[in-house]
Amino acid sequence: MEPTIEVAGLRKRFGSAVALDGMSFTVQPGQVTGFVGPNGAGKSTTMRVILGLDAPDEGRALVCGRRYASLPQPMRYLGSMLDAGALQPSRSARNHLRWLACSQGLPASRVTEVIQQAGLQDVARRKAGGFSLGMRQRLGIAGAMLGDPEILMLDEPFNGLDPEGIVWMRGFLRSLARHGRAVLVSSHLMSELEDTADHLVVVGRGKVVADTSVAALLAAAAGGRVTLRTAAVPEAVTVLDLAGTTITPSGPDTLTISGLPAERVVTLLSENAVPFSEVSAQRVTLEQAYLELTRDVVEFRAEPAQEVAQ
Amino acid sequence: MTPASIVHGRPAASRQAGGSQGGGFRYVVRAEWIKFRSVRGWVIGMIVAALLTLLLGVFLAGNANIGCGATLSGRACLPKIPIGADGEAVTDTFYFVRQPLAGNGSLTVRVTSLATRISAGGQAGPVGQGPRNPLANMYKGTVPWAKAGIIITASTRQGSAYAAIMVTGSHGVRMQYDYVHDAAGLAGEISSAAPRWLRLTRNGDVISGYDSADGKHWDLVGTATLAGLPGTVQAGPFATSPIYNELQPFFGGEHIQGGPSQATAVMDDITRHGHWLASKWTGDNIGGHGNSPGTGVGYFRQSRGAVTVSGSGNIAPLVPGPGSFYPTATIERPLSVIFIGLIAVVVVAAMFVTAEYRRGLIRVTFAATPNRGRVLAAKAVVVASAAFVAGLVASVITVPIGISRARNQGQFVLPVPLLTEVRVLLGTAALVAVAAILAVAVGAILRRSAAAVTTVIVLIVLPFLLSVAVLPTAAADWVLRLTPAAGLAIEQSIPNYPQVGSVAGPAGGAYPLTPWAGFGVLCLYAVVALALAAVLLRRRDA
Numbered sequence: 001m002e003p004t005i006e007v008a009g010l011r012k013r014f015g016s017a018v019a020l021d022g023m024s025f026t027v028q029p030g031q032v033t034g035f036v037g038p039n040g041a042g043k044s045t046t047m048r049v050i051l052g053l054d055a056p057d058e059g060r061a062l063v064c065g066r067r068y069a070s071l072p073q074p075m076r077y078l079g080s081m082l083d084a085g086a087l088q089p090s091r092s093a094r095n096h097l098r099w100l101a102c103s104q105g106l107p108a109s110r111v112t113e114v115i116q117q118a119g120l121q122d123v124a125r126r127k128a129g130g131f132s133l134g135m136r137q138r139l140g141i142a143g144a145m146l147g148d149p150e151i152l153m154l155d156e157p158f159n160g161l162d163p164e165g166i167v168w169m170r171g172f173l174r175s176l177a178r179h180g181r182a183v184l185v186s187s188h189l190m191s192e193l194e195d196t197a198d199h200l201v202v203v204g205r206g207k208v209v210a211d212t213s214v215a216a217l218l219a220a221a222a223g224g225r226v227t228l229r230t231a232a233v234p235e236a237v238t239v240l241d242l243a244g245t246t247i248t249p250s251g252p253d254t255l256t257i258s259g260l261p262a263e264r265v266v267t268l269l270s271e272n273a274v275p276f277s278e279v280s281a282q283r284v285t286l287e288q289a290y291l292e293l294t295r296d297v298v299e300f301r302a303e304p305a306q307e308v309a310q
Numbered sequence: 311m312t313p314a315s316i317v318h319g320r321p322a323a324s325r326q327a328g329g330s331q332g333g334g335f336r337y338v339v340r341a342e343w344i345k346f347r348s349v350r351g352w353v354i355g356m357i358v359a360a361l362l363t364l365l366l367g368v369f370l371a372g373n374a375n376i377g378c379g380a381t382l383s384g385r386a387c388l389p390k391i392p393i394g395a396d397g398e399a400v401t402d403t404f405y406f407v408r409q410p411l412a413g414n415g416s417l418t419v420r421v422t423s424l425a426t427r428i429s430a431g432g433q434a435g436p437v438g439q440g441p442r443n444p445l446a447n448m449y450k451g452t453v454p455w456a457k458a459g460i461i462i463t464a465s466t467r468q469g470s471a472y473a474a475i476m477v478t479g480s481h482g483v484r485m486q487y488d489y490v491h492d493a494a495g496l497a498g499e500i501s502s503a504a505p506r507w508l509r510l511t512r513n514g515d516v517i518s519g520y521d522s523a524d525g526k527h528w529d530l531v532g533t534a535t536l537a538g539l540p541g542t543v544q545a546g547p548f549a550t551s552p553i554y555n556e557l558q559p560f561f562g563g564e565h566i567q568g569g570p571s572q573a574t575a576v577m578d579d580i581t582r583h584g585h586w587l588a589s590k591w592t593g594d595n596i597g598g599h600g601n602s603p604g605t606g607v608g609y610f611r612q613s614r615g616a617v618t619v620s621g622s623g624n625i626a627p628l629v630p631g632p633g634s635f636y637p638t639a640t641i642e643r644p645l646s647v648i649f650i651g652l653i654a655v656v657v658v659a660a661m662f663v664t665a666e667y668r669r670g671l672i673r674v675t676f677a678a679t680p681n682r683g684r685v686l687a688a689k690a691v692v693v694a695s696a697a698f699v700a701g702l703v704a705s706v707i708t709v710p711i712g713i714s715r716a717r718n719q720g721q722f723v724l725p726v727p728l729l730t731e732v733r734v735l736l737g738t739a740a741l742v743a744v745a746a747i748l749a750v751a752v753g754a755i756l757r758r759s760a761a762a763v764t765t766v767i768v769l770i771v772l773p774f775l776l777s778v779a780v781l782p783t784a785a786a787d788w789v790l791r792l793t794p795a796a797g798l799a800i801e802q803s804i805p806n807y808p809q810v811g812s813v814a815g816p817a818g819g820a821y822p823l824t825p826w827a828g829f830g831v832l833c834l835y836a837v838v839a840l841a842l843a844a845v846l847l848r849r850r851d852a
Binding site for chain 1: 334337338340341342344345348349350351665666669670671673674675676677678679680681851852
């Protein structure tokens with residue numbers, strides 16, 4: 001039984017608003033899959049459908065090849081955190097975890113373990129209502145890990161974390177993947193997933209815009225572009241034009257060249273005695289690559305930044 | 311904490327075997343139980359429910375103060391109340407014109423008139439406060455359950471086994487025996503133009519009552535088996551008439567008016583069969599030694615084979631309410647404040663569901679247990695159990711204290727069989743539990759605390775309060791048949807006897823439905839609400 005999440009052709013409307021419009025992707029084990037898109041793109045709705053909380057109008061979502069709701073004690077297969085604030089404020093963290101463990105037939109010792117591991121031992125007997133957002137996120141993670149599941153699904157786990165917490169969360173997610181678990185993490189900020197995600201499912205308007213590995217996305221977005229800084233712009237253009245490259249001026253003395261690797265550009269310019277002060281391959285951040293990718297679907301950026309169907 | 315510390319090695323996929331679906335519900339119930347007891351406010355709410363009921367109930371049981379005579383009060387005023395064949399308290403006061411009958415035999419009479427007069431002296435006064443002549447200032451009027459006819463009794467002691475056939479003020483001919491049994495014979499008011507012939511025959515322990523409109527054609531009205539009836543019984547004409555009560559509109563509500571009454575009947579054509587031991591009739595005021603209003607006013611006269619017999623009182627089970635001759639209390643009276651405890655229980659039970667919706671915790675719950683019907687059932691089980699315990703603690707403590715306090719104040723606590731007392735105590739707990747289930751279901755349907763709590767209170771508590779305090783009796787009776795408040799009938803320990811004509815409404819502890827039927831109405835509401843909640847939970851997105 002492969003620990004995977006398969007989402008196929010999900011469609012769902014809330015009244016007149018289309019929340020999911022043919023959402024399809026697969027989450028593989030052994031990697032962190034980033035689930036990225038602007039607010040309202042359908043990320044949370046998709047996750048609720050995966051957990052059987054919302055019923056799709058069409059399509060299906062399978063966890064380990066089965067419907068989540070058909071799994072006996074499902075938190076042993078898939079641990080999830082949709083909303084770190086989903087707590088009874090007057091109930092202690094420990095009791096919150098105890099009822100969760102009990103519902104899955106897990107022993108109380110497991111509660112003690114995850115409390116230790118999430119670093120909550122000092123506050124476990126305090127009312128969860130007094131927790132900071134960061135502590136609630138840790139409590140949510142502890143709850144998701146109770147059943148020692150092979151699949152983790154977290155909705156916006158970076159929200160409200162301080163920089164130290166973000167570093168911790170990244171390391172935590174990476175370690176889960178390293179141990180062969182499937183991890184699906186949603187975020188509306190691509191930068192949060194930098195150095196975390198191996199694979200990206202980029203969504204907009206209820207469907208997948210791109211389903212790609214991070215490495216491939218970066219390479220495609222960079223497109224082998226080279227920045228050239230030179231005082232002799234006309235000469236450089238002449239030489240490079242003959243080599244069949246695409247040249248775009250990007251400043252009074254800078255050109256962006258695509259179609260040739262940086263080394264060939266240096267060789268060509270040197271052979272033709274064109275002076276230059278800098279030749280460098282362009283580096284692209286994940287954020288830039290994401291913006292590049294979603295340029296075609298910009299309409300949704302104009303939408304109000306609200307999750308559909310809350 | 312290192313990032314990897316929460317993970318220990320490869321996830322144990324093979325470990326999934328633990329916990330079959332069969333054990334699932336037990337786990338869910340335990341999980342919901344942990345949820346319940348880990349919120350202090352909810353536990354306190356249940357304790358408050360029990361305490362409020364208990365304290366108010368005991369206080370209520372203690373607010374009567376009964377005096378008798380110049381110096382006596384409280385326990386010293388406890389009336390000596392006769393006890394009937396089944397252990398129930400009875401009224402046994404009438405004028406008896408009797409002769410001993412040895413062995414089997416029969417007695418036949420023709421009743422040619424029944425006249426009743428009602429005291430204008432006001433309401434039935436408590437013991438010792440009655441006017442010197444309680445039947446002074448009387449006016450003619452119909453007393454529906456005035457009785458005159460013939461009776462066979464084991465002895466002249468109050469509470470004796472008996473069987474009687476009689477004409478009544480407005481309920482026609484009746485055959486009654488051992489206080490609680492009643493059967494109807496010929497209908498219609500009697501007059502000299504329309505007399506009634508009545509006959510009682512004794513055959514061993516079996517006494518049969520017959521009536522006739524012409525003295526020739528006889529109909530069996532009923533038979534009574536009086537186990538252990540002595541060989542020689544007392545038999546003869548009798549008359550009695552209960553305290554008259556009338557509901558009158560009063561400032562938009564109702565007001566009960568009435569007073570003692572007296573029935574006077576004329577009988578002739580008296581025929582005896584069997585071995586009658588005396589040749590002359592003896593007249594007795596049965597129950598004439600107590601403090602009963604009307605005491606000693608009975609009499610009889612004989613002329614030309616006709617007997618005129620006149621009496622006041624009743625031969626009937628003693629019921630609570632204004633129809634009673636005595637200050638009586640029921641065992642459940644201190645529990646009438648249960649609606650206050652119910653409000654607390656309903657709030658906790660509804661919040662047990664709606665708080666999860668408010669916080670989005672319901673999604674965590676349903677992600678842990680996708681079978682939502684199972685979650686609903688577990689919540690119902692947990693809250694109902696807590697409510698049952700709270701209700702039982704309240705009733706088991708309140709009732710004995712209430713009984714003892716009522717006695718100390720000089721109130722006669724109407725005795726009930728042990729099983730009835732157990733039903734009242736457990737029934738109160740069950741009532742609270744089912745109300746809690748209804749609140750859980752309504753909470754799941756409405757998903758909002760305020761709306762759910764309001765709805766359940768409007769369904770259960772409001773109808774009860776309206777019935778007790780505001781509505782006229784007829785409307786109140788319908789409200790207590792149709793709304794979940796009908797369930798409060800489970801607390802009624804003394805049955806409604808139609809032949810007593812008590813005007814005690816719900817305020818006096820008399821519900822229109824029998825205890826189990828009323829409880830069934832509440833259960834029906836809970837079941838329907840649960841079913842609706844289960845369907846909605848399944849259909850709706852969480």
